Each structure stands twice: as C-alpha cells, then as structure tokens.
Amino acid sequence: MILKIVLTDGTCQRLTLSNGLPESIKDLIGKVKTQCGLQHNIRLQFMDSLFGNKFLNLTSISEVADKGTLKVIGMSRPTTMLHEDYIVLDLVQDSEVPSASSVNHSFLSDGSVDTDVLSSSESTSSLSSWPAVFYVPKFPYDVELKLQQASMAYNQKSTILDGLVQEIVQYKVYVSDKEMDHVAQSLIKKHPCLTERGSTTGCGGWKTSLKYKLANYRT
16 A cells, blocks of 8 residues: 655655555554654644545545545644544643643633642542543533534535535646635625624625645645
8 A cells, every 4th residue: 555645844755555555544544654754742633525625634544546646734732623523632642731630620600711730639539540531521501502603604615615626626736826815805795794893895804715625626
C-alpha cells in the first residue's frame, strides 16, 4: 500500500506500507512518524471524496484507501474530536503540566466555573484518577436544543461553502481577491438572510471562509 502524506509545512511525501495497512490508527501514526522523521505528537486527516476532497479527521482505519492522501496535523495542545453525544479529549503528555489531581473544579449554579487549587496538605484520596476518555454529560434540555441548532447552522454553512467551491473550480482553482469578493457578494445578494451583521461588506466572513475552503480543495 502506498499513501501520499501532506506534512505540516505543506510539503508532500510518499509513505510505503510493505505489510499493508496497520490494524489501528495508532499504529498508522507510528508508521508515518517513523518514515517521515517526525518527533512531535500528531493526528491524521484523510481526503474524503464524498465531501469535495475535503480533509476530515481520521476516526477509523477503514477510511484509509490505497493511494489515498493523509494530512499530518501537529498537536501542540489538547484537541477535541466529536464522537456521537460526547467529546473525546486527546491529551498531550507534558511533564511540565501540573497533575489534574491538584485542581478542584466546582460548578456554580449560574453555569460559571470556579477553580480552587488544593493546598499541598489537603488530602485528595477521595478524588478519582483522571480518565483517558472524558465523557461530557447531558446538559439541560434547553441547552442541548441550542447546541443542536448551532450544530445544524454550522453544517449548513459547510454545505454552502462546499457548493460554492464546486461552482468556482469549474472556472479556475486559483481565484483573485476581487473574484472571491464577487462570489461572496453574489451569495448574499441571492440570499439576503446570509448577510453578516457588523461586517462592512456584509460578507467578509464568507469571503475568508471561501478562501480557506478553496485552499483545502487544492491541497
């Protein structure tokens, strides 16, 4: 199996897996780090043809195809990956980071968080050890509803951007700033409800998002 690896500096490298695809993502990451000479912690994204060759987080080894493209993402701080109704925190090991058992998190009734550092003499025997996988609990119904609505809005924006990029690449893959502005202006002209409040042009955010989306398409 041969894979194309896009490194963090934008360069590309071929990865040869003589014994075929590893059984787990962890093993695959090890192969990538070894053959590409990487020392830092990384995670991987794969190019999904179902979404216009956009890079998505690799969550299953079955998503890797022969002669496919993987993108290396450096991990300088904890990152989050959504899995169904909970969030998995990918924790970066760092000997300089204080132990989680030294911090006590108490939640106030108004939803804010008050953090009290335990004194060295205070016993922490009643605290459980920090889990490898942190399960986020269900929130009150009204909060869950707002989160679902926000998620739907995000998905709609992503779908709109994908559609615009597919239309753009029919003409060219490298677009000038003026042409990108033309696309964004055309969008809010046809759909005024998408006009951005507080933006001078009404579409500055759309224009910026389109630039990144098109750049990902070209990668």
